[in-house]
């Protein structure tokens with residue numbers, strides 16, 4: 001079995017590669033990644049020498065490079081994590097989101113049609129459903145919830161989902177889609193809420209909370225997401241969408257206060273800053289389908305997962321300090337300097 005994992009030098013893709021190489025020692029895992037600002041080869045250092053692992057630097061929009069890799073590897077399965085993934089960056093510059101997230105997905109699927117594969121899996125997001133109101137805790141996103149996006153990022157992901165389903169219906173491409181809630185865990189890029197707050201708190205810097213911090217996200221430990229994708233590519237039904245989430249809704253401000261508590265830092269570091277444009281209020285996944293059909297259940301409770309995550313950031317300072325001391329400084333100044 002040969003699996004091409006695109007975007008495997010990023011947060012979730014790398015965790016997926018570690019999971020797969022450990023669980024299936026006879027599978028060949030090929031990582032295709034462009035190494036954008038969010039991709040980091042050092043993340044894959046522990047598997048670099050594994051004889052069943054190969055890394056290829058390429059853009060999923062580069063048709064020639066993608067076709068060449070398919071010819072060389074004759075993959076059975078493609079799992080597409082490659083994406084521009086940060087909502088705030090999509091608000092600044094939508095263009096690259098449309099290129100990678102939509103056209104890149106189409107290019108990968110064209111290769112799948114041309115060379116034949118057993119499964120194309122699209123890693124999507126709960127953000128394609130838009131948001132839910134704070135005063136209706138009884139509402140959840142199901143696979144039937146209409147797509148209703150807010151940001152250029154979520155719109156690009158929803159467009160990709162529609163294309164994936166179109167390739168299934170039109171060409172009979174064997175596809176599956178997973179739509180997961182917010183992940184957290186090791187190797188999470190420090191532009192995102194949890195790692196940004198951990199890094200800033202450790203450096204005694206202000207903790208920038210957007211708006212009132214009342215927005216709710218449904219957090220899932222990254223390993224649980226990887227296990228869900230593993231189940232879907234092996235046992236999921238072609239043409240189907242699976243929501244993935246662990247019923248762990250928390251307000252942003254609760255998360256930030258918890259991080260302060262765990263690190264022994266004062267809440268006076270918390271600074272309320274201008275809200276994100278079009279900021280989604282609440283995400284909440286109904287994961288009944290993947291539970292009933294595939295037996296998936298989240299295994300890591302948030303209380304344990306956040307402790308493990310904080311411990312990882314404490315023990316791997318070099319990984320994130322290298323990131324935040326580079327080009328990231330310009331990003332931070334631009335996004336937070338006058339906010």
Ligand code: NAD
Pocket residue numbers: 006007008009010011012013032033034035036037038039040058059060061080081082083084085086100104123124125126157179180181182183184189
């Ligand atoms: P990430 O930003 O950490 O990593 C993205 C990876 O894709 C990087 O390694 C980057 O170099 C690579 N990449 C970007 N453009 C590329 C291109 N054109 N060609 C090849 N490689 C390219 O993202 P992440 O948080 O790991 O998210 C992975 C996927 O999961 C994305 O599709 C995202 O939409 C989805 N998702 C993320 C979350 C979350 O909470 N992080 C939740 C649900 C779904």
Ligand code: TDX
Pocket residue numbers: 085086087088124125126127181182183191192193194196208209210211213215216217252276
């Ligand atoms: O500095 C910050 N302050 C703040 O209050 C940052 C970076 C974020 N926030 C808020 C915005 C959101 O309400 O925290 C919440 C989480 O923000 P992000 O970490 O940027 O994640 P989100 O926008 O929810 O999107 C994430 O989950 C769904 C991923 O980045 C997406 O790729 C995924 O699809």
